[in-house]
Each structure stands twice: as structure tokens, then as C-alpha cells.
Amino acid sequence: MSLPNLLSLARALAMLCLTLFASACNSLPTIVPDMVPSKGEPVQLDGTHGPLSAERSKAILDRLSAGGDETNIFDLHLAVEEAIVGSPLSAGNKVELLQDGPNTYKAMLAAITAATDHINMETFILEDDEIGQRFAAELIVKQQEGVQVNLMYDSVGTLGTPKAFFKELADGGVDLLEFNPVNPVTAKAGWEVNQRDHRKLLIVDGRIAFLGGVNISSVYSGGSLSQSSKVRPGGELPWRDTHLQVEGPVVAELQQLFIDTWIQQKGEPLIPRNYLPLLEPKGxxxxxxxxxxxxxxYSLIYATLISALRSAQSExxxxxxxxxxDPQLLTTLKEAVARGVDVRLVxxxxxxxxxxxxxSRSNFSELLEAGVKLYERRGALLHVKTAVIDGVWSTVGSTNLDWRSFLHNYEVNAVVLGNDFGEQMRxxxxxxxxxxxEITLxxxxxxxxxxxxxxxxxxLWEYWL
Known part of the structure; x- marks a missing residue:
């Protein structure tokens, strides 16, 4: 079959599948303004003092330079970040980069073991396997020691986890909340099956927090950074992922996010504990x-990322x-290359x-033709969601660069400003x-x-992925 005929057949089959899928849903989600494909001007993002456009970023830079002192790249990204409406920038934090499951689980379990007041945990996937059982056992032990444990898990992400696994946790005294249950009969906050809690968040005693891309699953039992630890039982590829351990004032923001989501999902009132202690600087x-x-x-994570990309000077x-x-993100990356920025994607x-x-690969031609450098990770199943811009603006979190993360999911990211952490990310x-x-044109x-x-x-399915 010729290429035109094959592509025509493929398009027809895909459209048929899409039509059948859409007809099974009550209605299609509304595309929020910042994700609408635009044929005209790119959508502008609201900042504290108005639309945060490229011109606005330049105005901020001019203001910083008005005193006569040379403005560095950190000042630029700090100013741009300050202009985004939303949660505050917080100084005095200690941030540790955790790579892969073994290192992340070791740090998380150590914090859980040391807990004295409460443990709040929110996750997309929690499997009934070796790793899941280790976490469940430790959470039950802490609950029985008098530490209040509150666990929120996504209904779709845990579809394969037996009910008996959660019953054991509940019998151990752990307070459970199933996020947006698949079964509408058990939904408390309205039934929106397409909205999922994709966050991976652990807060211990309101003083230490973990967030990033790592779920609770034995797929992470192997490391991806050394040859000796790569192969998992059964020969499957190890999962390559990134997480953060955070201490300092910003933990209060993450704690409030957990509490707000628990309340929004109409969970039972949280057992009183010192959820928001006074936090001293740690770093x-x-x-x-x-x-x-x-x-x-609109997605604040999306708005923040687009702003940082537009302000990039070198990398x-x-x-x-x-x-x-989406089209705006693609355009932003291509425009960065056009102004001399080194744009690379792994x-x-x-x-x-x-x-x-x-x-994802359907965008490769457009990106490569614009000069974006593309690389595909070997020897591991890549699950990382990170960015580092100009060596000073970094983000780690649960957010993928796709329509689902920006439109349908509950996500959480941390943006870290600074050269030291930026060098670790680089x-x-x-x-x-x-x-x-490397993939060449x-x-x-x-x-x-x-x-x-x-x-x-x-x-043709990208909106739903």
C-alpha cells in the first residue's frame, strides 16, 4: 500500500475510534484558555501587574537594571517568578535531589519512621507489592504509636490494588480517602471520572516534605544510574525517576495543598494535629x-513554565x-532556539x-527543523518530569508536558531558584x-x-492522553 493510502486509512481508523470514544462520554471537557490552539497571538498569562508577555519580562528586567547594577540571570528569573500570581516564593529552604526509587524510598521511610505527630500522604499509584507492603506496614506501626496517618490515593491509579490492601490499612487506624472514586455511588465531591489526582506528596510532622514523580510501586525497585543495579527481577527495565526532599518554610504551602484537597474531596474531618507548625529556615x-x-x-504550573521558557537566556x-x-508550548520552544537558546529534550x-x-514523536520533525536537540533515554523506562533553565530555574514534580497534566489532573511541582541546585539539575x-x-533530523x-x-x-488522541 502506498504512503498516502496508508496514512489515509490510519486517519480514518483513528477518527472512528475517537468518535466512538467521545460518544461514550457525557460531554467533552472544556479547553481552558491557555491550552486553546491559537492562529493569532499566543495566549498571554496574567501576572501581578497585567499580562506577562515577552515585553513585560523586558520591563521587569529594565526595572531591575535601573539602579545601575548589572542584572544577572538569577535576578531575571526571580523577577519573572515573582510576577506570577499564586503561591508565594519562599526563602530559607533546604532541597535535596533524590534519583530513582531505592534512594527515594529510603529517605521517605526514614522520615516516616521518625514521625512524632502526623503523616499526610497523597499518591496516584499505591500497589500491593513488596514496596507497597513496606509502606503500609510502616504507616500502620506509626498510627498505632499515636502518630496520625492520613492517606489519600487516586481511584484510577489504584484500580489494580486489592480492596483487602486498603482494608488492612483502615483496620490499622489509618484514615483513608479515595480520590474521585470510579464508582459514582461512592463519590462524595461530585463525579468527574476524567479528573485524576496525579500528585505524589508526603508530608511528615508538617516539617519535611517529599514530592516528584515516584509512585509507590516495585517497578522502582531497581536503580537506573549504575550498571550493577539496573536489572530488576524478571529482567524488566528499571524506572528512571526524580523526587525532592524539602525542609523549610515552603513545606507549609505543600501541607496546605494536601489539606485543601482533602477538604475538597469531602474526606472525614482531619484528626486535630499540629499540621502547620512554625517553620524555621533550613537552607x-x-x-x-x-x-x-x-x-x-488555568494551570498555574503551565503558566509558570511558559513564563520561564520565554525568559530563558542560554539554556x-x-x-x-x-x-x-500543545501549540503554545511548541511555539515557545521554537522561539527560544530562534533567539539563540540551547534547547534540549531528553x-x-x-x-x-x-x-x-x-x-510525542509526531512532534519531532517540527522540533528538529527548528533546531531543538532531541535525545531518547536508553536502558531505563524514563518517568522523570524536570526542567532546568539557565542553570538557575529548576522544577521537579508530577507534571508531564501533556494535555492531561495541564487540563485534567491534580498535580504538584516545586520551582527552585538558585545556582547550587541548578548545577545539580544540570x-x-x-x-x-x-x-x-540523539535523534537527528x-x-x-x-x-x-x-x-x-x-x-x-x-x-489524534493527544488531548485525552
Whole structure:
């Protein structure tokens, strides 16, 4: 079959599937303004003093330079970040970068073991496997010691987890809340099956917090950074992921996010504890905690990222598991290259989602032609969601660069401003890039007809992925 005929057939099949899928839903979600494909001017983001456009960013830079002192890149990103409406920037924080499951779980379990007042945990996936059982056992022990444990888990993310697993936790005294149950009969806050809690958040005693991309699952039992720890039982690829451990004033923002979501989901009133203790400075990092939800007029995480990308002066290095960008994000990356910014993306070479993988690749031609450098991570299943811009603006969290994260999911990210943490992020990016294969434009143009057809089919589903 010729290429035109094959592509035509693929498009027809995809449209048929999409029509059948849509007809099964009551209504299609409303696309919020910042994600609407625009043929005219790009959507402007609201800042404290008006639209935060490229011109607005320049005005902020001019204001900072008015005193005669040379403005550095940190000042620029600090000013841009301050102009975004939302949670406050918080100084005096200590941030530790955690890579892969073993290191992350070790730190999380140590904090849980040391808890004296309460443990608040929010997760998308919580599996009944070796890792899940370790966490469940420790949470039950702490509850029985008098530490209040509140656990919120997503209904879709835990579809495969037996009810007996959660019954054991409940019998142990742990307070449970199923986020947006799949079964509408058990939903307390209205039934929105397409809205999911994709956050991974742990707060211990209101003083230490963990967030990022790591779920509670044995898929993370192997590391991805050393040859000796790569292979998991059964020979599956290890999962490559990134998490943060945070101490300092910003923990109060993460705690409030958990509490607000618990209340919004109409959970039982939280047992009184010292959830918001007075927090002293613990380090030198400037951090903003950002939560987003579909109820908001636009995704604050998306707005913050676009603003940082538009303000980039030298580097934009993104690592992301599910890269299905909207038109504005694509345009922003291409414009950055046009003004001389080094734009690099590390993406998966294998994935747990066929549609996402090929929908992501459907953007490769446009990106490569614009000069964006693309790399696919080998030897691991990439689940990272991070960015480092100009070596001073970094973010780690649960948010993928796709329509689902920006439109349908509850997500949480931390933005960290500073050279020291930025250098750690750059080093992590370089390590992933060293373990990746570069995709060149010449090579990409030689891909097979079958690959092109898969991209076309997947692209038609990108809004739902």
C-alpha cells in the first residue's frame, strides 16, 4: 500500500475510534484558555501587574537594571517568578535531589519512621507489592504509636490494588480517602471520572516534605544510574525517576495543598494535629510550591513554565516522560532556539504508553527543523518530569508536558531558584543525556511508513492522553 493510502486509512481508523470514544462520554471537557490552539497571538498569562508577555519580562528586567547594577540571570528569573500570581516564593529552604526509587524510598521511610505527630500522604499509584507492603506496614506501626496517618490515593491509579490492601490499612487506624472514586455511588465531591489526582506528596510532622514523580510501586525497585543495579527481577527495565526532599518554610504551602484537597474531596474531618507548625529556615534555597487542578481558570504550573521558557537566556533542558505539547508550548520552544537558546529534550526510548510515545514523536520533525536537540533515554523506562533553565530555574514534580497534566489532573511541582541546585539539575540532565541516543533530523526523515502511521494515529488522541 502506498504512503498516502496508508496514512489515509490510519486517519480514518483513528477518527472512528475517537468518535466512538467521545460518544461514550457525557460531554467533552472544556479547553481552558491557555491550552486553546491559537492562529493569532499566543495566549498571554496574567501576572501581578497585567499580562506577562515577552515585553513585560523586558520591563521587569529594565526595572531591575535601573539602579545601575548589572542584572544577572538569577535576578531575571526571580523577577519573572515573582510576577506570577499564586503561591508565594519562599526563602530559607533546604532541597535535596533524590534519583530513582531505592534512594527515594529510603529517605521517605526514614522520615516516616521518625514521625512524632502526623503523616499526610497523597499518591496516584499505591500497589500491593513488596514496596507497597513496606509502606503500609510502616504507616500502620506509626498510627498505632499515636502518630496520625492520613492517606489519600487516586481511584484510577489504584484500580489494580486489592480492596483487602486498603482494608488492612483502615483496620490499622489509618484514615483513608479515595480520590474521585470510579464508582459514582461512592463519590462524595461530585463525579468527574476524567479528573485524576496525579500528585505524589508526603508530608511528615508538617516539617519535611517529599514530592516528584515516584509512585509507590516495585517497578522502582531497581536503580537506573549504575550498571550493577539496573536489572530488576524478571529482567524488566528499571524506572528512571526524580523526587525532592524539602525542609523549610515552603513545606507549609505543600501541607496546605494536601489539606485543601482533602477538604475538597469531602474526606472525614482531619484528626486535630499540629499540621502547620512554625517553620524555621533550613537552607538557602528559594522555592515555590505549585499545585494545579482542573477547577482553576488555568494551570498555574503551565503558566509558570511558559513564563520561564520565554525568559530563558542560554539554556532550556527538559526531561519528561510524556511529552505531548500543545501549540503554545511548541511555539515557545521554537522561539527560544530562534533567539539563540540551547534547547534540549531528553525523552523515553521505551514507554508504558504506546499512544503517548508515538504522539510525542509526531512532534519531532517540527522540533528538529527548528533546531531543538532531541535525545531518547536508553536502558531505563524514563518517568522523570524536570526542567532546568539557565542553570538557575529548576522544577521537579508530577507534571508531564501533556494535555492531561495541564487540563485534567491534580498535580504538584516545586520551582527552585538558585545556582547550587541548578548545577545539580544540570548534572542529572547530562547523566541522562550521556545514556541517551540523539535523534537527528536526517535520521528522523528516514523513519519507516509504519512509524509515520503510528504517529498520525496517536496524534489524534493527544488531548485525552
Amino acid at each position: 538557602n534555597e528559594v522555592v515555590r510550591a505549585i499545585g494545579s487542578s482542573p477547577e482553576e481558570p 532550556i533542558w527538559l526531561t519528561n516522560a510524556y511529552f505531548v505539547p 525523552l523515553p526510548s521505551s514507554t508504558d504508553s504506546w499512544l503517548v510515545f508515538h504522539a 548534572a542529572a540532565f547530562k547523566a541522562d543525556q550521556a545514556n541517551s541516543s 536526517e535520521q528522523w526523515r528516514r523513519r519507516s511508513i509504519l512509524m509515520r502511521a503510528k504517529e498520525l494515529i496517536a496524534q
